[in-house]
Amino acid sequence: MKDILKFLREARIGYLLFTSLIVLGVIFGAFEIIDQTLLKDIPPETMRWLYFSRGALAALLLMIWAAWTVYNYREYYEDQLQATKLRYSDIIEHSAEAIISLDTEGRITSWNRGAEQMLGWHRDEIIGESINLIVPDKLIELEELEHIDAEIQRRGYIQNFETERLTKKGEKKLVNLTESYVRNKDNETVGRSLILRDLTDVKMREEQIQQSERLATVGHMAAGVAHEVGNPLTAISSLVQVCQRKTNDEFIQDQLKKVREHIQRINKIVRELVDFSRPSSMQTEHVQINEVIKSAVGLLKHDARCRDVNFKLNLADNLPSITCVPDQIHQVLVNLLLNAVDAMKETAKPKITIFTLKQQNNIKLTVADVGKGIREENQPRIFEPFFTTKDVGRGTGLGLSVSHGIINKMGGAIHAESEYGKGTTFIIKLPIKTEE
Ligand SMILES: Nc1ncnc2c1ncn2[C@@H]1O[C@H](COP(=O)(O)OP(=O)(O)OP(=O)(O)O)[C@@H](O)[C@H]1O
Ligand SMILES: [Mg+2]
Incomplete structure (x- = not known):
């Protein structure tokens, strides 16, 4: 009963009453006209029956009218309910x-x-x-x-x-x-x-931000130290040259040559460190990434270390250009390729696969090798400056941190996926800047 009353209330009982009164008015009015004009000479008994049947007919019509209205409203509300249900189930389904x-x-x-x-x-x-x-x-x-x-x-x-x-x-x-x-x-x-x-992505992004912040701090410190080391180093280098000129002793000449070689090595580290943290002042250009890849691979093919390496290029056609300093992106590629070559020293069939692909507003570039891979515990550390697993004198541990810095400055991202013993893939995303 409560439900029926509620339903009738919701079905606008006012509207029902109003329309019913109009229906009643029309019926009674029509009968009145018929009474007055057509049934003037009818006996009272017949008239009573006619009045009775008028009442009955009016009640019947009203019932039909009310039932019809209620039925229509019910259908209307059921449709609404169904539509709401569908809307919510769509939201849930596509969440x-x-x-x-x-x-x-x-x-x-x-x-x-x-x-x-x-x-x-x-x-x-x-x-x-x-x-x-x-x-x-x-x-x-x-x-x-x-x-x-x-x-x-x-x-x-x-x-x-x-x-x-x-x-x-x-x-x-x-x-x-x-x-x-x-x-x-x-x-x-x-x-x-x-x-x-x-939360996987959110956590990954948080870790990337933390890593970038850590790298930025280390970079600042390193740049300061590098600057301080640079000046005395130049002085030592000049003094060694002076000594070399002043002596004819073969042994001393030989030793001084070694000293110079070591100084050059330190110089290289210092230069890379400064590069790593210095805001880039070099001119940016529109660069076709596929061309840079071909040039970097071409360069390495002549290197003795890469003689047996099979380079496989899978480069997408018609890639839009990216805005960067060409030498820097070239340097990133050489760093990645040399790392891959180093990792495949003991691999029977060394192979490096390079992919490029347009992905929304980015160019995705991957460099994959089939080398020894990176141990899981080392994976979070490879972009840190001076992190290296190579022997002293073979690696400085700066290649990847410099590359990370370059890609970050371009507004891109770099990360590695590696399975120890199977190989490593570096994935780089470079933003495509549309012309303003
Ligand atoms: N493709 C790879 N396969 C396996 N390990 C890698 C690869 N790339 C990098 N690594 C690991 O990451 C470390 C850091 O690499 P990074 O290029 O920064 O320094 P490096 O190669 O050791 O020295 P540098 O590049 O300065 O001469 C490497 O020592 C190596 O352990
Ligand atoms: Mg390296």
């Missing part, structure tokens, strides 16, 4: 976040597309399964679910809880979890809803 609902037993009852993409299970495979399936064993042992339950019971929800969940392949994903009860109209709990946001 990038994983939106999952559970019944009171913790079994999965719905699984949106975001969940499919984030965790790898198709909804047909996982609906009906327990939510424990996506919780790592370690967290089950640590009673994380009980902790979440307690929190939901206390506050009604849990929000932005950082945790891990498992993908279908068994990989752990860092996620941000928001969970709450789902209730019915009588306020009884009928299940729970979960929203999972993937």
Whole structure:
């Protein structure tokens, strides 16, 4: 009854009454005209029947009218309800976040597309399964679910809880979890809803920013030291030359030559350090990245270290140009290629593959080798100045930090993916600047 009254109220009872009065007015008016003009000589008994049937007919018409109006409104509201439902299910379905609902037993009852993409299970495979399936064993042992339950019971929800969940392949994903009860109209709990946001990218970006900041600090310090070292070094170099001119002793000549070689080595490090942190004052140009790659590879092909290396170029046609200092991007490529060559010293079939590709507003450039790879514990450190795993005298550990600095200044990004024992791929993204 309450529902019917509510429905009638919502179906605009005022409109119904108003239109009903008009209908009544029209019927009675019509009968009145017929009475006055056509039925003047009818006996009173017949007239009574006519009055009675007029009432009955009016009531019947009114009922039909009201039923018809109510029916129309009902249809209208049902359509509206359906449209709202569709809108919400569209939002849920197309959300990038994983939106999952559970019944009171913790079994999965719905699984949106975001969940499919984030965790790898198709909804047909996982609906009906327990939510424990996506919780790592370690967290089950640590009673994380009980902790979440307690929190939901206390506050009604849990929000932005950082945790891990498992993908279908068994990989752990860092996620941000928001969970709450789902209730019915009588306020009884009928299940729970979960929203999972993937934090992998966010964490990676945070780490990149931290790394850039760390590099910037080290760079500043290094530049200061390099500057201080540079001056006495020039003086030593001149003094050595003076000594060389003054002596004819072969042994001393020989030793002084070695001293000069070492000074040159220090000079190279100092120059690279200053380059690394100095704001670039060199002229930028529009550069075709494919040309730079061909030139860097061409240069290295003549190097004895690269004699056996198979260079494979997969360069996309019609790439837009990028704005940079040509020598700098050339230097980045030479650094990467030399590192790759060094890493493949013991590889039977050394091969370097270079890809270029346009990706939205970037050019993606990858340099992949099949060398010894980078140990996992070293991966976060390779862009640090002076980090090297090479023997003393063979590597200074500046190549990648200088390259990182150059790419960063261009507004791009560089990172490495490596599997120890299998090979390494450096991935560079360079922004395409459209002409203003
Ligand atoms: N393609 C690669 N494969 C395996 N390890 C690599 C590769 N590229 C870089 N590395 C690792 O990263 C370290 C740092 O590289 P980076 O180019 O900065 O310095 P370096 O090559 O050691 O010395 P430099 O380039 O200054 O002569 C290397 O010592 C090596 O351990
Ligand atoms: Mg190097």
